[in-house]
Amino acid sequence: MIVVVDYGVGNIASVLNMLKRVGAKAIASNSRSDIESAEKLILPGVGAFDAGMQTLRKSGLVDVLTEQVMEKRKPVMGICLGSQMLGMRSEEGSEPGLGWVDMDIVRFEPREHRKIPHMGWNEIVAAQEHPILDGLNGLDNPSRFYFVHSYYMSPRDESNILLSANYDQLFTAAVVKDNVFGFQFHPEKSHKFGMQLFKNFVELI
Amino acid sequence: MLRKRIIPCLLLKDRGLVKTVKFKDPKYVGDPINAIRIFNEKEVDELILLDIEASVLKQEPNYELIAEVAGECFMPICYGGGIKTLAHADKLFALGVEKISINAAALADLSIIREIANKYGSQSVVGSIDCKKSFWGGYTVYAASGSVDTKRSPVEWARALEGAGVGEIFINSIDRDGTQKGFDTTLIDSIVKSVHVPVIACGGAGAVSDLTDLFEQTNVSAVAAGSLFVFHGKHRAVLISYPTIDIASLR
Numbered sequence: 001m002i003v004v005v006d007y008g009v010g011n012i013a014s015v016l017n018m019l020k021r022v023g024a025k026a027i028a029s030n031s032r033s034d035i036e037s038a039e040k041l042i043l044p045g046v047g048a049f050d051a052g053m054q055t056l057r058k059s060g061l062v063d064v065l066t067e068q069v070m071e072k073r074k075p076v077m078g079i080c081l082g083s084q085m086l087g088m089r090s091e092e093g094s095e096p097g098l099g100w101v102d103m104d105i106v107r108f109e110p111r112e113h114r115k116i117p118h119m120g121w122n123e124i125v126a127a128q129e130h131p132i133l134d135g136l137n138g139l140d141n142p143s144r145f146y147f148v149h150s151y152y153m154s155p156r157d158e159s160n161i162l163l164s165a166n167y168d169q170l171f172t173a174a175v176v177k178d179n180v181f182g183f184q185f186h187p188e189k190s191h192k193f194g195m196q197l198f199k200n201f202v203e204l205i
Numbered sequence: 206m207l208r209k210r211i212i213p214c215l216l217l218k219d220r221g222l223v224k225t226v227k228f229k230d231p232k233y234v235g236d237p238i239n240a241i242r243i244f245n246e247k248e249v250d251e252l253i254l255l256d257i258e259a260s261v262l263k264q265e266p267n268y269e270l271i272a273e274v275a276g277e278c279f280m281p282i283c284y285g286g287g288i289k290t291l292a293h294a295d296k297l298f299a300l301g302v303e304k305i306s307i308n309a310a311a312l313a314d315l316s317i318i319r320e321i322a323n324k325y326g327s328q329s330v331v332g333s334i335d336c337k338k339s340f341w342g343g344y345t346v347y348a349a350s351g352s353v354d355t356k357r358s359p360v361e362w363a364r365a366l367e368g369a370g371v372g373e374i375f376i377n378s379i380d381r382d383g384t385q386k387g388f389d390t391t392l393i394d395s396i397v398k399s400v401h402v403p404v405i406a407c408g409g410a411g412a413v414s415d416l417t418d419l420f421e422q423t424n425v426s427a428v429a430a431g432s433l434f435v436f437h438g439k440h441r442a443v444l445i446s447y448p449t450i451d452i453a454s455l456r
Binding site: 011013014017018021046047048110113115116117118119120121122123144146147148149166167168186188189190191192194195 | 206207208209210245248250251275276278279280281298299300301303324325326327328329372373401402403424426427
């Protein structure tokens with residue numbers, strides 16, 4: 001069973017909807033025992049970094065999540081703010097992140113003709129081969145995903161970069177470190193491309 | 206690079222989808238759930254669903270219907286109509302709506318924008334502006350589904366909405382609504398040039414070339430259209446469609 005961590009921030013209904021669509025058994029929960037018995041975890045999130053981290057800390061779930069992800073090595077998928085929270089810190093605030101991936105979250109600098117937030121559909125470029133990307137990014141039909149963000153992930157170790165995208169500069173659109181996945185975009189709102197990604201995550205062993 | 210967005214804008218009235226002309230004469234075009242299933246299959250970029258009578262009739266959003274709609278949408282959806290309080294917004298976000306569009310409530314009190322943006326982030330709030338050209342050639346902002354002239358300048362109002370925390374501006378030309386005579390480029394360009402947030406333009410799209418022209422002529426981030434995606438031919442037979450445009454032309 002997949003547990004979507006319901007700590008009070010994030011579009012949980014859409015994530016559950018997509019999981020149901022790909023035939024996965026999933027629940028939204030904030031209970032420790034559900035998280036302990038989950039096979040896989042999804043960490044959603046929208047809004048500001050500090051607000052998200054504070055709410056997650058207040059939920060009292062940080063230690064059980066860290067244990068399940070870092071010790072039990074359960075696959076976890078962070079989405080949008082949830083992916084940024086996997087890092088060390090963010091230029092958006094002062095709260096420390098979860099620190100599961102060695103990366104900082106940095107701001108898109110304002111540039112002429114570049115509207116911030118980066119909002120809409122953008123194509124992704126794979127930085128490495130990985131089973132989570134199976135069936136995505138055919139050369140004649142590049143995968144596109146729906147993004148909404150003003151800050152992006154900047155991993156210190158390039159081997160953690162899974163996907164990149166271009167917004168007047170190349171930036172990291174997804175990270176991977178062992179069992180930890182972070183997607184800056186919203187796969188739950190990205191049609192067949194998002195469905196494929198969820199399917200791959202569900203089938204991941 | 207980021208693709209320009211093309212967004213079907215669907216109008217809701219009494220559980221049915223309608224299409225207006227200059228904000229009047231709503232014509233029934235079909236069942237919302239059915240239409241959304243079709244748009245879903247066509248992999249549209251995003252959907253905007255506006256309840257055109259909720260605010261006028263002082264009703265809350267139809268949560269039951271919106272839940273059903275959100276459950277069918279595997280793309281971002283923006284809902285507008287009848288949202289007056291943070292509690293209304295809470296309910297909508299919990300149903301799986303990504304963005305909410307605020308129009309009448311902001312004209313009454315801008316603080317609603319700040320409250321929602323503080324809790325859910327700017328990206329979740331769209332500031333919606335209905336505009337009409339005055340007899341003298343200038344534009345003013347209209348309230349109550351186009352029936353009341355607020356005498357506000359669209360540019361100043363767009364800046365005020367941005368200052369209050371909206372993440373996008375939705376600009377709708379009442380004069381062009383449903384006419385399929387092309388966008389009001391002057392109006393749209395004036396808004397795009399005066400705010401930093403993305404702008405969605407609506408009102409007047411009659412052909413795919415209207416969309417591509419607007420993208421070439423202005424730095425608008427998205428175009429929305431109703432008639433173009435629900436009517437077919439000069440007799441305006443109801444037929445749901447969505448253009449497939451060469452991606453390169455939309456960069």
